[in-house]
Structure formats: C-alpha cells, structure tokens
Amino acid sequence: MALLELKNVSKSFGSGPSQIDVLSDINLSVHEGEFVAIVGFSGSGKTTLINLINGLLFPDKGEVLLHDQRITGPGPDRGVIFQNYSLLPWLSVYSNVKLAVDEAFTHLSEKERAAHTDQYIDMVNLTPARDKKPSELSGGMRQRVSVARALAMNPEILLMDEPLSALDALTRGSLQEEIIKIWSQDKKTAILITNDVDEGILMADRIIPLTPGPKATLGPEFNVPFDRPRDVTEINKDPEYKKLRNEILEYLIEVGATRRQVSDQKYILPDLQPTMPGRIIFKKKKKKETVKYF
Numbered sequence: 001m002a003l004l005e006l007k008n009v010s011k012s013f014g015s016g017p018s019q020i021d022v023l024s025d026i027n028l029s030v031h032e033g034e035f036v037a038i039v040g041f042s043g044s045g046k047t048t049l050i051n052l053i054n055g056l057l058f059p060d061k062g063e064v065l066l067h068d069q070r071i072t073g074p075g076p077d078r079g080v081i082f083q084n085y086s087l088l089p090w091l092s093v094y095s096n097v098k099l100a101v102d103e104a105f106t107h108l109s110e111k112e113r114a115a116h117t118d119q120y121i122d123m124v125n126l127t128p129a130r131d132k133k134p135s136e137l138s139g140g141m142r143q144r145v146s147v148a149r150a151l152a153m154n155p156e157i158l159l160m161d162e163p164l165s166a167l168d169a170l171t172r173g174s175l176q177e178e179i180i181k182i183w184s185q186d187k188k189t190a191i192l193i194t195n196d197v198d199e200g201i202l203m204a205d206r207i208i209p210l211t212p213g214p215k216a217t218l219g220p221e222f223n224v225p226f227d228r229p230r231d232v233t234e235i236n237k238d239p240e241y242k243k244l245r246n247e248i249l250e251y252l253i254e255v256g257a258t259r260r261q262v263s264d265q266k267y268i269l270p271d272l273q274p275t276m277p278g279r280i281i282f283k284k285k286k287k288k289e290t291v292k293y294f
Ligand SMILES: Nc1ncnc2c1ncn2[C@@H]1O[C@H](COP(=O)(O)OP(=O)(O)OP(=O)(O)O)[C@@H](O)[C@H]1O
Pocket: 013, 014, 020, 022, 040, 041, 042, 043, 044, 045, 046, 047, 048, 049
C-alpha cells in the first residue's frame, strides 16, 4: 500500500468568471522511503499541490490519502520546508527548532526535548549559531534551520516546496548534499518541489513533471537510475544523465509549447540551460544571470 496517495485530485480558486482551475485530475502514489521530485513551471500550481498534501488546502474533487485515510489538516506526520524559511524572527535558532519539538513531543521531558533540539541543530552544522536570531544568519543558514526544524519533528513525510531556489549556487549545492545525507540516514519519504531538473536528478528516485496550468496535471514519470550516494561530478559525466535530462527537458519544452498555442498565458520554463560537457549550468532565479555551478 502506498504511504501517500492522490486520487483524481482537482483544485480551483474563486468562482464564476474569475475561477482559476489550478490542478486537474492529479494522480500520485508515493511509497515509504521514496524520494519523489515534482518539476514544474512557474505558477503552475506546485505550492497548491504541496498545500493539498500538507492539509492546508482540500481538493474540490478527488482525495488525498495518508495511510489510506483522508487528510483532514496539517499534522506532525508531515514536515514542510518552504522557500522563504518561515522562521520566527524574534526567536533564536534553538528556540525556532525547540518550538516545533515541544509541539511534536509533548510526552518527552523538558530535558529530553532540549537534547533532541540540540541534536538536530548539530545535524545541520549550526551549533555555533545556536543562539543567533534569523536576521544574523545567511540565507543558507536560515534554510538549514528550516531543515532542522522539519526533521526534528520526525515526520513521516518531508515536503519541500522549492526549498533551495532562493539560494546562491554554491549554498544550494551544499544544502542539496546535506539534505540528501540526512535523508539517507533517516530514510524519510520525501517530496521535493523544484523548478530545477538537475536538482531533481541529483536528489530523487523519480521525477514527475507538473504540466503548465490552468488545469495542471502530472505528466509521465521518469525514473532516476543512479545509485546512492550520488557523486554530482560522476553523474554529470554519465551519458545516462544527459539522456535522462534531455528527455525530461524535451517533455517540458514540448508541453510548454503546446500550452502556449492554446492559451495567452505566459509560462516560465524551469531554470535551465542546455548541458555543456562536464558541467551543470542553471540560471539564478532572481538576477537572471547565468551561473556556472561547477
Ligand atoms: N489562495 C488562492 N486564491 C486564489 N488563487 C490562488 C490561491 N493560491 C494560488 N492561487 C493561484 O493558483 C495558481 C497556482 O499558484 P501556486 O502558488 O500553486 O503556483 P506555483 O507553481 O507554486 O507558483 P511559483 O512557481 O510562482 O511558486 C496561480 O495562478 C495563483 O495565483
């Protein structure tokens, strides 16, 4: 039995002429321990999809099931890492993580909760910054706090909504590795929303494209055949990697072009550049400049 299942899920916002049909007929099964990446176009409904799984939104049609039970709201069984860190600015690193630990582990003593908090802060290498406030941290450090906070709650599923897209290329690369390292230790089920195909190939077992909206739906899945731990340099040299990357890209470009012919809406393709031999190249999201990753 799948751990998480979305069956014929559709979601719209608004009503009458202003109704936006964001997601349509989404079907997805995720098994325990799997790492699934959903790669989508800007504005296609990726966050809506994560919020449906998190229980912050409910489908208009279809159902979202966890352990075969309908999701009725957010719960500690699902840990979310957002793009914008969502830390409480007036609390220290320790207190931001501890707050979540206190909520999730009411049966533990204060001493045990404090030790658990410190363990996860250490896991993301933030012990030296334990007493700092978010404003005193870099973007990468803030995202590490979010990772620690989500994992410290020991969720069954880790939901990541473009967690690294606001970071610079180097920080992004090192956090990708850290998340994967922690994920392999705990073997959590993970769903990563990303607009970066390379990130999906490096991190996930399966990549599933989300087609452009309105009525975005999941496209055919692509299995990632590389063994773990994955060495980014080795993968990058592997002809299988280039083939897989091109297949996913071709699908996204084709589906994007088809949608443009039937709609005036402009879609922004995932941040991608053609592969140069031996390197991954992508565009920085905000500054619109091309950055060499390796
Ligand atoms: N609460 C809401 N009310 C009305 N419209 C909404 C709401 N949430 C999302 N939308 C609309 O649904 C569409 C998809 O939004 P969503 O944030 O899910 O896309 P996304 O793929 O995550 O976007 P991005 O790539 O910019 O992060 C957008 O047109 C958005 O304006």
